[in-house]
Amino acid sequence: MKLFVFDHCPFCVKAMMITGLKKANIELVYLQNHDIDARIEKVGANMVPILQKPDGSYMAESLDIVKYIDNSDANPVLTPEVHQQELVEWAEAARHCVPYLLYPRWLKIDLPEFQVEEAKTWFHDKKAPMLSVSFEQAFADSAHYIELANNALQTLEWLTLPSERNNQLSYDDIHLFPMLRNLTVAKGVQYPARVRQYINEVSALTSVHLYDDVAV
Numbered sequence: 349m350k351l352f353v354f355d356h357c358p359f360c361v362k363a364m365m366i367t368g369l370k371k372a373n374i375e376l377v378y379l380q381n382h383d384i385d386a387r388i389e390k391v392g393a394n395m396v397p398i399l400q401k402p403d404g405s406y407m408a409e410s411l412d413i414v415k416y417i418d419n420s421d422a423n424p425v426l427t428p429e430v431h432q433q434e435l436v437e438w439a440e441a442a443r444h445c446v447p448y449l450l451y452p453r454w455l456k457i458d459l460p461e462f463q464v465e466e467a468k469t470w471f472h473d474k475k476a477p478m479l480s481v482s483f484e485q486a487f488a489d490s491a492h493y494i495e496l497a498n499n500a501l502q503t504l505e506w507l508t509l510p511s512e513r514n515n516q517l518s519y520d521d522i523h524l525f526p527m528l529r530n531l532t533v534a535k536g537v538q539y540p541a542r543v544r545q546y547i548n549e550v551s552a553l554t555s556v557h558l559y560d561d562v563a564v
Contacts, residue, residue, distance in 0.1 A: 349372070349373070349374045349375070349399060349400055349401060349402060350374065350375045350376075350377050350399070350400040351363055351364070351367060351374050351375070351376050351377065351397055351398070351399050351400075351413075352377045352378075352379050352386075352387075352390070352396060352397060352398040352399075352400070353376060353377070353378060353379070353396055353397045354378065354379065354381060354396055354459075354461040355378060355459050355460055355461060356450070356454050356459055356461070356530065356533075357396055357397070358526035358527055358530060359396065359397060359410035359526075360396055360397040360410070361525070361526035361529060361530070361556060362397075362410045362411065362413075362414055362522050362523075362526055363397040363399065363410055363413045363414060363417070364376070364397075364554070364556050365414075365517075365521070365522060365525060365526075365550075365554040365556055366413075366414045366417045366418050366426070366522070366554075367417060368553075368554040368555030368556055369425065369517060369553055369554045370417060370418065370420075370421070370425070372417055372420065374399075374417070378460035378461055379396065379461060380461055380462075380463065380464060380466075380467045381461045381462055381467040381468075381470055381471045382464075382466045382467045382469070382470030382471075383467075390406040390408075391406050391407070391408040393408065395408050395409075396408075397410055397413055399413045399416065399417070401416075411522075414426070414519075414522055425516065425517070426517055426518060426519055426522065427516060427517075427518040427519070428518065428519060429518055429519035429520045429522075429523065430518070430520060431506060431507075431520045434506050435520065435523050435524060437503070438500065438503060438504065438524070438527075439527070441496075441499075441500040441503060442497070442500050442527060444496055445493040445494075445496035445497045445500065446497065446527065446530075446531065447475075447478060447479060448479060448481075448486040448489070448493045449486075449490065449493045449494065449497060449531065449533075449534040449537075450530055450531070450533060450534070451475045451476075451478075451479065451483060451486065452483040452484070452486050452487040453487070453533045453534060453564050454471065454533070455468050455471065455472065455483070456487075456564050457533065457559070457562045457564065458562070490534070490536070491536075494534060494536050494537055494538075497531060497534070497537050498537065498538045501537070501538070501539055501540060501543055502540060504540070504542075504543050504546075505540075505542075507520075507524070507542070507543070507546055509542070509545055509546055509549055510546075510549045510550060510553055511549055515549075515553055517550065517553065517554075521550055525546075525547070525550045525551075525554075525556075528543065528546070528547050529547060529550075529551065529556060529558060529559075530559070532547070532558045532559040532560050532563060533559035533562070533563050533564070534563060534564075535563040535564055
């Protein structure tokens with residue numbers, strides 16, 4: 349099987365998490381961000397992740413892919429989510445700062461989906477209108493958005509560590525970890541010790557790398 353992804357895409361990270369957790373024999377293929385045709389020709393829409401199944405057919409929608417991979421060996425391991433409301437509240441708090449921290453930084457590090465200028469330009473032109481300021485201004489105002497992120501991270505006191513539940517992951521983790529993992533690209537974010545341990549533990553279990561070494 350093949351999994352077509354962007355490294356920075358939180359929906360792709362969901363699929364990458366279950367792939368790593370199950371140690372599934374799936375090849376990761378990084379598409380160029382601007383190559384819409386490569387997505388449309390597979391699933392009829394401009395979306396990622398995309399899974400190519402053993403029969404050669406393709407499927408999209410991140411949670412459908414997660415469930416498919418988790419059940420592919422008839423031994424699913426993910427438990428149901430139980431923190432729906434907390435996740436909604438966290439996402440609401442995060443939306444005021446996370447895009448402002450991440451969007452400019454994705455173009456400042458070496459990501460596989462931005463290996464040509466067309467890919468970078470396409471990303472900028474699609475994402476810039478989603479912010480109330482330019483990429484340049486958002487990056488210049490990093491201290492402000494980092495403060496907001498630090499405050500939002502303080503609200504995650506409800507999370508439990510994988511090590512406290514026999515290293516078993518749930519759909520709560522599938523939803524939460526991608527956002528926290530992506531925040532590691534922003535240098536200066538201060539994680540409560542428990543949140544940082546959570547990020548490290550889930551990264552180790554799923555083999556999804558963090559951005560600490562390249563953070564800006």
